[in-house]
Amino acid sequence: MQHRQLKDFPDGFLWGAASAAYQVEGAWNADGKGESVWDVFTREPGRTFKGSNGEVAVDHYHRYAEDVALMAEMGMKAYRFSVSWPRIFPDGRGTPNEAGLAFYDRLIDALLANGIEPVLTLYHWDLPQALQAEYGGWEDRRIIADFAHYCVTLFQRFGGKVKYWVSLNEQNYNLTNAYQLGTHPPAVQDRKRFFCANHHAFLANATMIAAFRQHVPQGQIGPSFAYSPAYPASSAPADMLAFENAEEFTNYWWLDTYCFGRYPQAALAHLQAAGEAPDILPGDEAILRNGRPDFIGVNYYQTLTFTENSLDGVTMQRINTTGQKGTTPASGVPGLYKTAPNPNLTTTNWDWSIDPTGLRIGLRRLASRYALPLMITENGLGEFDQLEHGKVHDSYRIDYLRSHLHACREAITDGVDLIGYCAWSFTDILSWLNGYQKRYGFVYIDRDETDAKTLQRIPKDSFYWYQGVIANNGADV
Ligand code: BGP
Numbered sequence: 354m355q356h357r358q359l360k361d362f363p364d365g366f367l368w369g370a371a372s373a374a375y376q377v378e379g380a381w382n383a384d385g386k387g388e389s390v391w392d393v394f395t396r397e398p399g400r401t402f403k404g405s406n407g408e409v410a411v412d413h414y415h416r417y418a419e420d421v422a423l424m425a426e427m428g429m430k431a432y433r434f435s436v437s438w439p440r441i442f443p444d445g446r447g448t449p450n451e452a453g454l455a456f457y458d459r460l461i462d463a464l465l466a467n468g469i470e471p472v473l474t475l476y477h478w479d480l481p482q483a484l485q486a487e488y489g490g491w492e493d494r495r496i497i498a499d500f501a502h503y504c505v506t507l508f509q510r511f512g513g514k515v516k517y518w519v520s521l522n523e524q525n526y527n528l529t530n531a532y533q534l535g536t537h538p539p540a541v542q543d544r545k546r547f548f549c550a551n552h553h554a555f556l557a558n559a560t561m562i563a564a565f566r567q568h569v570p571q572g573q574i575g576p577s578f579a580y581s582p583a584y585p586a587s588s589a590p591a592d593m594l595a596f597e598n599a600e601e602f603t604n605y606w607w608l609d610t611y612c613f614g615r616y617p618q619a620a621l622a623h624l625q626a627a628g629e630a631p632d633i634l635p636g637d638e639a640i641l642r643n644g645r646p647d648f649i650g651v652n653y654y655q656t657l658t659f660t661e662n663s664l665d666g667v668t669m670q671r672i673n674t675t676g677q678k679g680t681t682p683a684s685g686v687p688g689l690y691k692t693a694p695n696p697n698l699t700t701t702n703w704d705w706s707i708d709p710t711g712l713r714i715g716l717r718r719l720a721s722r723y724a725l726p727l728m729i730t731e732n733g734l735g736e737f738d739q740l741e742h743g744k745v746h747d748s749y750r751i752d753y754l755r756s757h758l759h760a761c762r763e764a765i766t767d768g769v770d771l772i773g774y775c776a777w778s779f780t781d782i783l784s785w786l787n788g789y790q791k792r793y794g795f796v797y798i799d800r801d802e803t804d805a806k807t808l809q810r811i812p813k814d815s816f817y818w819y820q821g822v823i824a825n826n827g828a829d830v
Pocket of ligand 1: 373376522523526579652731735777783784785786787791
């Protein structure tokens with residue numbers, strides 16, 4: 354579809370940027386905060402790049418006022434951040450920690466005072482360690498009530514001033530790493546346990562959305578999904594089938610369940626035959642159907658291309674966490690699909706394909722299938738940046754963001770109801786497994802894996818570029 358003229362971004366479009374508590378806040382044990390699973394996991398040798406962790410991160414907990422002032426200078430209209438569950442409930446449940454709630458009050462109030470819409474993520478992976486230790490976190494149905502209690506506490510406290518809420522961030526990516534690859538806590542590799550934990554996360558998500566309707570009736574809520582639209586490696590029927598398998602198992606397994614309240618049929622039948630399906634109890638389907646979101650949050654970085662994979666073929670492989678280009682092996686599920694290179698696309702140094710058209714394709718697929726508004730809750734380029742004479746000339750990041758924003762505009766012209774765009778990330782932050790060398794921010798942070806240095810904030814070239822984009826509502830992208 355080629356357009357002679359593109360539509361403008363709508364009035365009130367949420368031009369933003371995003372972060373997550375563990376990746377920016379630091380202050381890991383300040384003011385009564387409890388431990389999260391990440392506080393414990395990163396202390397174990399060999400888990401993260403050079404043993405990096407979020408104990409200090411970029412010290413946003415203490416420097417949030419300076420960071421919000423920079424957001425205001427940039428003209429940002431929205432800031433997506435997450436609340437740290439163990440900062441509110443050090444033991445996962447019980448009586449809330451007032452000092453933790455007060456921090457987010459200060460942050461939200463500072464955003465609102467600067468005309469920046471807060472977009473609050475309820476869960477970005479930092480589960481209270483107490484709940485992991487007590488009953489295995491997402492593997493036990495007790496998590497559903499504890500998560501609801503935590504969320505309702507936030508609804509009651511912030512519901513009057515926060516309109517946009519993100520329920521679970523990248524349930525698909527986080528739990529795949531946690532229970533299939535063994536690369537996020539609790540570092541398990543077991544498909545049955547994976548689908549079980551994932552089912553509980555769906556139930557927790559839907560239960561909490563039902564509570565949201567009671568407590569924040571004017572608000573909007575949706576999950577953030579790590580969305581890599583699938584391509585077939587060729588038009589050979591075997592590749593097309595592998596592509597269909599990948600779409601069902603890597604995308605629709607989550608999106609259909611969030612939006613339709615049911616699992617995709619072929620994937621469920623396959624798992625039942627393999628003895629890997631989750632236990633679906635009477636009443637679960639009604640809970641899931643009651644949790645339809647108001648919008649879908651889209652975290653888009655890349656498309657993935659798939660080809661057939663024999664029954665004794667490759668299994669799931671770890672991602673590249675070094676930035677050494679070309680070191681990512683094919684990864685897949687035997688008998689279903691495996692990844693293949695796409696010769697039409699270039700990649701980043703971490704082997705993530707760069708594909709703005711894939712974003713347009715993905716937005717259209719979601720809009721057509723689910724008929725919901727979409728918000729891009731993450732999109733960005735992780736790269737090595739160089740600080741030279743106090744400046745960072747990140748023209749490659751500007752190119753990446755501009756081309757993806759252009760794809761957004763094309764999707765809007767195609768009829769997609771896109772309400773916002775949150776670039777990942779505002780400042781440089783800790784990358785979960787990649788340390789501090791894989792930078793995403795508009796604002797450079799003076800620190801590395803081994804030394805927290807000055808933590809000085811230095812706007813990059815992309816900061817001033819995005820400032821201009823926002824000022825003219827994207828008319829030039
Ligand atoms: C998403 C996460 C973010 C962020 C981003 C970049 O999966 O929601 O928290 O980390 O990806 O990923 P990475 O840091 O691995 O490059």
